[in-house]
Amino acid sequence: MPYADVGVKLYYEEHGRGKPIVLLSWILGGVEDWRPQIEWYAGFRAVAVELRGQGRSGKPRESYSIERHCRDLEALAAELELRDPILIGVGYGGAVALLYAARNPVRGVVAACSACRADRPLKARVDRWIMAARFRSGRYLFQAVYPDIYSDSFLESSWSRVEAEALRYERIDFDAFLELAKSFRALDISGELPGIEAPVLVAAAEEDKLLPVRYSRQIAELIPSSRLEVLGGVGHLAHIENPSLFSKLALKFMREVS
Numbered sequence: 001m002p003y004a005d006v007g008v009k010l011y012y013e014e015h016g017r018g019k020p021i022v023l024l025s026w027i028l029g030g031v032e033d034w035r036p037q038i039e040w041y042a043g044f045r046a047v048a049v050e051l052r053g054q055g056r057s058g059k060p061r062e063s064y065s066i067e068r069h070c071r072d073l074e075a076l077a078a079e080l081e082l083r084d085p086i087l088i089g090v091g092y093g094g095a096v097a098l099l100y101a102a103r104n105p106v107r108g109v110v111a112a113c114s115a116c117r118a119d120r121p122l123k124a125r126v127d128r129w130i131m132a133a134r135f136r137s138g139r140y141l142f143q144a145v146y147p148d149i150y151s152d153s154f155l156e157s158s159w160s161r162v163e164a165e166a167l168r169y170e171r172i173d174f175d176a177f178l179e180l181a182k183s184f185r186a187l188d189i190s191g192e193l194p195g196i197e198a199p200v201l202v203a204a205a206e207e208d209k210l211l212p213v214r215y216s217r218q219i220a221e222l223i224p225s226s227r228l229e230v231l232g233g234v235g236h237l238a239h240i241e242n243p244s245l246f247s248k249l250a251l252k253f254m255r256e257v258s
Helices: 031-041 066-080 092-103 120-133 138-149 152-157 159-164 174-185 213-222 243-257
Strands: 003-005 009-015 019-024 044-049 086-090 108-112 200-205 226-231
Touching: 003 066, 009 031, 009 066, 019 031, 019 066, 019 092, 031 044, 031 243, 044 066, 066 092, 066 174, 086 092, 086 243, 092 108, 092 174, 108 243, 120 138, 120 174, 152 159, 200 213, 200 243, 213 226, 226 243
Parallel strands: 019 044, 019 086, 086 108, 108 200, 200 226
Antiparallel strands: 003 009, 009 044
């Protein structure tokens, strides 16, 4: 399996050739979330990454932060020679992508269902996740998380698929998850965003209960080179609920900035 050692081992999967795009997941996501999108990104060098503490990547017993995740991504980009990439991130991954773009040359960013600052309502939602994780039960954590990340319509139409995800929660490293959640809770990159010069597509989800549209609007208002699009009928995990809808929007933007 491909790992890059950047002070911590980061797991990644690479597909295709061409200009580089980097795919970053939400806080409990992984590279498997992006596999349904890969066929849409033919003609690009797509690199899906699991950040420190996520999935198969290293999980050092220390505090995590978005600063640390950004530095890891900078080291990974240097290691894999990902020059001027397009970054596509969902949720926390979108925030990491934005911070990277504020500090490094990129061709563009898609920040989907993301936030630039954790306000009191978001902290309250993440606190529920933290409390559930402290029971060290995958089932408890799943019960706390899933109502926030899926749209009501997806829960109705695809419940068997959602319920199957509960098994994955049983394999979570709870110490690492708690550090990821604390980093998410401490999020505040709002002061960095006006410095982004590259084009940014801010994509919100109409039925996102974790990070409603107003969080994306806040991001767009801080970045002069951004535009806001709202994806209808999907929740926080828009790229999973409707890969075609998400990928068509991302691909159109990627072609515009390539």
